[in-house]
Amino acid sequence: MMIYNQKQMKRIAQIALVGIIAVACKPTTPATEENTTDSTQTEHGSAEHHHGGEEASTQIHYEGEKHLTNIKQLTNGGDNAEAYFSFDGSKLVFQSNNADWGLGCDQIFFTELEGSNMMETMPQMVSTGKGRTTCSYFMPGDKTILFGSTHLGGEACPPEPSKEDGYVWPIYESFDIFVSDLEGNIVKQLTDNPGYDAEATLSPQGDKIVFTSTRSGDLELYTMDIDGSNVKQVTTGLGYDGGAFFSPDGTKLIFRASRPQTDEEIAEYKALLERGLVKPTNMELFICNVDGSDLKQITNLGNANWAPFFHPSGEKVIFSSNHMSERGFPFNLFMINIDGTGLEQITFDGAFDAFPMFSPDGKKLVFSSNRANGGTRATNIFIADWVE
Secondary structure (H helix, E strand, O other), X not given: OOOOOOOOOOOOEEEOOEEEXXXXXXXXXXXXXXXXXXXXXXXXXXXXXXXXXXXXXXXXXXXXXXXXXXXXXXXOOOEEEEEEEOOOOOEEEEEEOOHHHOOOOOEEEEEEOOOOOOOOOOOEEOOOOOOOEEEEEEOOOOOEEEEEEOHHHOOOOOOOOOHHXXXXXXXXXOOEEEEEEOOOOEEEEOOOOOOOEEEEEEOOOOOEEEEEEOOOOOOEEEEEEOOOOOOEEOOOOOOOEEEEEEOOOOOEEEEEEOOOOOHHHHHHHHHHHHOOEEOOOOEEEEEEEXXXXXXXXXXXXXXXXXXXXXXXXOOEEEEEEOOOOOOOOOEEEEEEEOOOOOOEEOOOOOOEEEEEEEOOOOOEEEEEEOOOOOOOOOEEEEEEEEOO
């Protein structure tokens, strides 16, 4: 979401032939610090996308991916990420900065899953085309879409951070949360506080929104009603809390977080945040009740673990991680029980897989990947049948 970030999602690292980009529901895919030379942002994902691969691959399905069948590529070229299903499962909303669509900055699009062909035709844009967007999500009824945008802060893409700070995500103060209809008309602004408000997703029950905000002085999770009222702070721990999603029954939240521990880490985190930056190279997954109670860390894998989403059972979480990587890549999808046991690798691509989401009926998985991009930097959206 991502920041995915969406979204939150961004170009960051390039080693040999592989790079990483960030798109947006929060900053995008995280990388290891050694790998980072360049960055762009998504929000939820706030996830960076790895571009290219060690070989110019056209492979779409890898050995070991036993949970995925009938994988289909939905987009072709550019950076496409944080694709999320509508409530009825018939549509996807996502962010893209595909240059072939005339884009120079992440914007929000939606598509019908039946009868459309994004490989050849640009889908309907629902954001303004101005500024940068991140972390989109369908509202109840599937007639309106929630997303973060900087367009009120300026029509141009906001500037990227200096490379002198290493691999960092920008936390733009001009991000606020909006709702548009399917024709791209803004129908409501849900936040207008000073500072960063983004990475918003919706409860499956359609009654609550979770989002990340700096309104407390730190990057914390908040919930609000779908009309923007009844805002409540969920997390309080120092560090970046973001990319949150509700459990299927709407009672819990899964999210990614950094938790600086040493005096040096804390000082660096605070100094960067004061400048509107965050370093996402070390993140783990946390789960809590919607009110913030019963907070538990469920991964302790090292490196960057992010873009989590609940399995339809509510007892597992699928997420993206580079914890097995020594150079920052690949990022692959993994599954883990909500008590932190039973870690299982789901995808085996050599570059980047992230932003997984199950369809409402649990029969399909949508995700973003650098697979089958022929050695280009393209991050595309894929959909597959899910096999238990």
